[in-house]
Amino acid sequence: MAHKVVKPETKLAIFQPGALEPNLARLVQGDREAFAQLVLFYNESLYRWVARLTGNSHAAEDLVQDTFVRAYQAITRLRPDTNLKAWLFRIAHNAYANWVRNRKGKNSLLPNDVLDSQAGPEELAQENETSQKLQQAIDKLPEEWKAALLLRTQEDMAFREMAIALGTTEETARWRVYKARQKLMETLEVKREDAR
Amino acid sequence: MNCNQIREQILRAENMGKLQKEVAQHVQACLACREYQSTVQKMEMQIGQLQVTEPLHSSHIRLKNIEGRLDRRNVFASPLFKFRRFEKERGRQKLSVAVALVAFLFAVVGGLMLIPKRSRNYCRASGV
Numbered sequence: 001m002a003h004k005v006v007k008p009e010t011k012l013a014i015f016q017p018g019a020l021e022p023n024l025a026r027l028v029q030g031d032r033e034a035f036a037q038l039v040l041f042y043n044e045s046l047y048r049w050v051a052r053l054t055g056n057s058h059a060a061e062d063l064v065q066d067t068f069v070r071a072y073q074a075i076t077r078l079r080p081d082t083n084l085k086a087w088l089f090r091i092a093h094n095a096y097a098n099w100v101r102n103r104k105g106k107n108s109l110l111p112n113d114v115l116d117s118q119a120g121p122e123e124l125a126q127e128n129e130t131s132q133k134l135q136q137a138i139d140k141l142p143e144e145w146k147a148a149l150l151l152r153t154q155e156d157m158a159f160r161e162m163a164i165a166l167g168t169t170e171e172t173a174r175w176r177v178y179k180a181r182q183k184l185m186e187t188l189e190v191k192r193e194d195a196r
Numbered sequence: 197m198n199c200n201q202i203r204e205q206i207l208r209a210e211n212m213g214k215l216q217k218e219v220a221q222h223v224q225a226c227l228a229c230r231e232y233q234s235t236v237q238k239m240e241m242q243i244g245q246l247q248v249t250e251p252l253h254s255s256h257i258r259l260k261n262i263e264g265r266l267d268r269r270n271v272f273a274s275p276l277f278k279f280r281r282f283e284k285e286r287g288r289q290k291l292s293v294a295v296a297l298v299a300f301l302f303a304v305v306g307g308l309m310l311i312p313k314r315s316r317n318y319c320r321a322s323g324v
Contacts (some may be wrong), residue, residue: 032263036263039258043255044251048248051248051251052248065258065265069265069266134242134243134246149243152210153243153244154243158210181207181236181240184239185207185236
């Protein structure tokens with residue numbers, strides 16, 4: 001399946017000007033305009049994270065939409081000190097966990113269409129190869145480690161924020177990132193030695 | 197701390213650029229650990245820049261889809277439906293009050309029917 005590949009920076013550059021910081025007070029009142037702002041502000045980063053986790057753009061699209069529908073249903077229960085980003089990522093993480101559970105039951109593997117090594121001109125071939133190796137190494141990580149590592153590297157989340165998003169403690173979030181980094185370093189070192 | 201411990205601290209760090217003082221001093225002095233740190237940092241940057249396929253929908257279409265789903269759910273919250281639900285709840289309340297009342301009446305009648313029997317038996321036994 002060949003998909004057009006877009007670099008995250010490019011997408012952010014297109015996305016940022018129209019995005020306004022959502023207003024928590026208006027959100028709590030169930031204001032639809034404020035909710036629309038929330039969607040526009042966070043949907044790209046949520047999609048990026050979920051797409052990387054699921055490895056499938058259709059599933060990611062569904063999960064992002066589910067996340068916002070669930071968020072709207074719970075929006076009146078938000079507190080003034082709620083970290084909106086972490087809260088949304090937590091809902092997305094729960095939706096993703098359900099998706100993984102259902103997929104295991106059906107035992108059907110969806111094709112991974114998040115990265116396509118065939119796409120792009122020849123000058124990008126080497127870059128694609130490195131990315132592909134990295135992507136393969138990430139795909140082999142346990143789900144929880146992968147989720148934590150991607151929040152750290154792609155979303156630049158602090159461990160405290162990550163703990164809220166993953167529904168765990170700060171120490172566990174730190175440990176997951178540590179294990180993921182360790183495993184990736186080992187895997188990539190082995191691949192580098194094999195290449196020599 | 198030896199090099200292995202320092203590398204473990206590097207892997208545990210929240211921000212590669214802001215390492216603990218002791219770790220940062222070691223990294224500055226030790227070439228191998230400095231290389232290790234820069235490899236981890238580079239790897240993290242690469243992960244952050246990994247490409248994702250273009251989403252199926254743009255942000256605005258996604259927003260429309262979400263709003264569409266919310267509106268479909270909100271049908272159930274229309275004033276007419278709310279009124280019906282209110283009526284249903286009131287009906288249920290009335291039914292439960294009626295059931296409780298009937299149960300109470302049965303208990304009272306049953307009790308009244310039992311009392312004379314007992315007192316009759318008591319009278320017979322005492323020979324009054």
